Amino acid sequence: MNATQRLTSVTLSVSDTPSNFIGTCRPVDDFEKVGRVGEGTYGIVYKAIDKSNQKTVALKRMRMEREADGLPLSALREISLLRRLSHTNIVRVMEVCVGQDLADFGLARQFSVPPCPMTPKVVTLWYRAPEILLGERLYTEASDMWSAGCIFGELLKNAPLLPGKVEPHQFELIIALLGNPTERIWPSFRDLPLANLFRFDTPKMQQQYSTIKQVLSSSNGAAAASPQALELVQDLLVYDPKRRLDTRGALRHSYFRREGPNPCIPSAIRLRFDSRSGGGGGGIFGGGSSAGSGNLRGGGAIANLRKKLEGEQQQGQDFRRKIRRVDRDEDFDLPVGARPFRQFDLDEK
Amino acid sequence: VMMEPVYPEGVDDLDAEDACDPMMLSEYVVEIFEYMKKLEVECMPNPNYMESQKELKWSMRDILIDWLIDIHNKFRLLPETLYLTVNIIDRFLSLRVVSLVKLQLVGITSMFIAAKYEEVIAPSIKNFIYMADNGYTDEEIQRAERYVLSVLEFNLQYPSSMSFLRRCSKAENYNIQTRTLGKYLM
Numbered sequence: 001m002n003a004t005q006r007l008t009s010v011t012l013s014v015s016d017t018p019s020n021f022i023g024t025c026r027p028v029d030d031f032e033k034v035g036r037v038g039e040g041t042y043g044i045v046y047k048a049i050d051k052s053n054q055k056t057v058a059l060k061r062m063r064m065e066r067e068a069d070g071l072p073l074s075a076l077r078e079i080s081l082l083r084r085l086s087h088t089n090i091v092r093v094m095e096v097c098v099g100q101d102l103a104d105f106g107l108a109r110q111f112s113v114p115p116c117p118m119t120p121k122v123v124t125l126w127y128r129a130p131e132i133l134l135g136e137r138l139y140t141e142a143s144d145m146w147s148a149g150c151i152f153g154e155l156l157k158n159a160p161l162l163p164g165k166v167e168p169h170q171f172e173l174i175i176a177l178l179g180n181p182t183e184r185i186w187p188s189f190r191d192l193p194l195a196n197l198f199r200f201d202t203p204k205m206q207q208q209y210s211t212i213k214q215v216l217s218s219s220n221g222a223a224a225a226s227p228q229a230l231e232l233v234q235d236l237l238v239y240d241p242k243r244r245l246d247t248r249g250a251l252r253h254s255y256f257r258r259e260g261p262n263p264c265i266p267s268a269i270r271l272r273f274d275s276r277s278g279g280g281g282g283g284i285f286g287g288g289s290s291a292g293s294g295n296l297r298g299g300g301a302i303a304n305l306r307k308k309l310e311g312e313q314q315q316g317q318d319f320r321r322k323i324r325r326v327d328r329d330e331d332f333d334l335p336v337g338a339r340p341f342r343q344f345d346l347d348e349k
Numbered sequence: 350v351m352m353e354p355v356y357p358e359g360v361d362d363l364d365a366e367d368a369c370d371p372m373m374l375s376e377y378v379v380e381i382f383e384y385m386k387k388l389e390v391e392c393m394p395n396p397n398y399m400e401s402q403k404e405l406k407w408s409m410r411d412i413l414i415d416w417l418i419d420i421h422n423k424f425r426l427l428p429e430t431l432y433l434t435v436n437i438i439d440r441f442l443s444l445r446v447v448s449l450v451k452l453q454l455v456g457i458t459s460m461f462i463a464a465k466y467e468e469v470i471a472p473s474i475k476n477f478i479y480m481a482d483n484g485y486t487d488e489e490i491q492r493a494e495r496y497v498l499s500v501l502e503f504n505l506q507y508p509s510s511m512s513f514l515r516r517c518s519k520a521e522n523y524n525i526q527t528r529t530l531g532k533y534l535m
Contacts (some may be wrong), residue, residue, distance in 0.1 A: 069474050070491045071466040071498070079498075080466065081507040137469075246376060329351075 031059055043075075045340045060192070125164050126150060130181070131241050133171055135194030142241035145250070149236025154253050156216050156233065168197075178237060179210045186239040228255040363520055375498045382516060385508035392507045394439035401444065404449040413438070420457075420480045426464060426473050428535075432509040433463035437497065444500050457481050458493040466505050510535050 031048040039047050039056060048059040062075045065143070083089065129146035133138055153161035162177065164170025174180075181189050189195060199205060212234060216225040232255040235245040258264050284334070365376055366454055414435060421431045439460035441447075447455055457477050465470040474487055485493075514535065518528045 070461070070494045071465075072472060076462070076498070076503075076505075083503050084506050094499075199377045248376065342380050 031057065033059065041243075041259070106116075111196060125167070125170050126160055126162050128170065129241065130174060130186075130189075130239055131192065133167055133174075133194070134189060134192035134198070138190050140241060142244045142246070145236050145244050145246060148250075149233055150238065152229075153212075153216065153233045156229060171198055175205055175207050175212065178239070180205055180206050181239045182274050185243075189239065210234075226255075226259055228253075228259045231255065294310075367435060374469065382513075385441075388508045390505055391498060392440070392504070394435060394436070395443035398439070402446055405442070405447065406453060409440075409449065409452060410438075413452055416453075417456050417460055420460065421479075423480070424464070424476070426472075427467055427509055428464045429476065429509045430460070430467040432511065432535075433467055433505065433507050434460040436507045436509075437463060437505070440501055441497055454485055454489060454493050455497070457485065458497055460492055462494060462497060462505070463491040 030051055032051055033057075034047045034049060036044065037047050043060050043062045046059045048057055049055070064073065115151045127147035127150045129139065129143040134142055150161050162170065163175050183190070190200075203294050213230060216230055216233065232245075232250070232253050235253065236250070238244040249250070250256075356378065399405060399410075417434060418431065421434070434456075438455055441455060441459065457480070461471075461474065461477050474490055477490065478485060514528065514531045517531070518524070521527060
């Protein structure tokens with residue numbers, strides 16, 4: 001297997017319950033670990049060989065810190081999401097499986113429209129967008145674009161771009177790289193819930209200029225970033241989520257259009273994937289003796305349900321009012337009528 | 350291939366007003382809903398699963414759901430969590446024969462899973478055990494969780510009717526009466 005070939009599938013293992021994790025899952029002993037690929041917030045990824053067929057897989061060992069609550073919430077969402085995703089650039093799930101490539105789906109969840117408030121402490125600190133650091137709970141796809149910017153910068157720099165240790169340190173590093181946020185470039189950022197936890201008036205938090213150009217042109221081992229590459233990182237690392245580059249804008253960016261090598265049709269770089277289906281298995285339900293009528297406790301639920309739904313109705317209204325209050329930024333001109341790359345059109349046929 | 354949508358005469362672009370509002374995802378919203386409609390079909394339980402169950406009857410499902418609604422109410426969970434819970438139960442019962450003594454375990458476990466999936470902060474396993482009147486142990490719920498998830502192959506991406514209602518509500522300018530009636534019917 002050559003080094004650039006991607007690990008094509010991932011198998012989940014859970015450290016403290018090696019053999020009986022899930023009925024359909026084989027014991028971890030069926031796989032021989034070859035090496036450690038990487039470590040994320042939620043687990044360690046190994047390159048491994050499936051002894052039954054000699055295929056190379058990625059094995060992700062999930063951390064089970066709060067084992068009292070069963071499968072960790074992040075793992076549950078990650079597995080569920082990855083099972084639905086099917087794309088050559090996303091690791092394919094093989095058994096009860098999780099994946100970690102450049103993308104981390106640890107807290108991926110399906111969007112709802114309009115979005116509801118989400119779990120506050122998300123994303124590995126290094127890739128966390130400033131609005132999340134400041135406690136924004138209605139974060140959007142723009143926060144992911146920030147993470148993409150951090151990772152793209154990391155590839156250019158050959159080292160993590162913003163390796164913060166704790167939240168305040170993370171913000172210091174952001175400011176050291178980009179200069180401090182102001183009301184002009186990021187209106188009303190001081191109104192975000194946690195903004196008062198950060199002392200923006202200290203010298204460390206006051207820096208007028210961006211140093212990103214210097215950082216990315218003199219890097220350890222990496223070639224200096226081209227002007228277009230630099231521009232793409234800068235457009236992704238914009239403080240105000242509303243002004244940050246979006247996915248379609250990024251695809252149209254001059255980095256991809258003016259600078260070689262050009263994007264090519266995905267089929268030209270197609271990777272081979274092998275698939276495998278999980279079978280059935282024994283379980284704890286089914287059969288068994290029927291002892292009495294169980295201990296279901298019913299009663300009085302309908303009235304409560306109605307009350308609850310009425311309450312929710314009110315919340316929904318408040319919520320809608322709240323998101324309607326988000327300031328419209330007229331200066332921000334979203335490109336309309338996005339035209340995809342010609343090359344991508346070819347792939348559709 | 351991306352195409353500019355063409356609207357019939359008298360029909361407005363529903364998302365034009367959101368072009369400047371990243372919270373409304375106007376860029377992706379049409380694709381998201383097309384996908385959700387596809388998902389909805391995939392997530393349908395077998396409507397006749399009770400015929401394959403040996404010990405269960407529809408009336409027992411009623412009691413179970415009423416009880417879960419009670420718990421849902423006490424935990425103050427999101428409506429999405431309840432809909433996902435019921436969907437997990439029905440899909441699981443479409444695939445496995447369950448004894449009556451285990452029905453409540455299926456119910457509580459489904460809600461435990463749904464809460465983890467949907468809630469910002471999910472109730473702990475201890476909370477659920479308390480609600481089940483200590484009828485099940487921590488270990489039983491954890492094993493049930495793994496089993497339910499493996500039977501459903503971790504497919505929890507159920508597009509709840511709430512999402513569709515929100516979309517319809519938007520299309521008719523948030524008429525409060527229609528919206529409330531819609532919610533009541535759900």
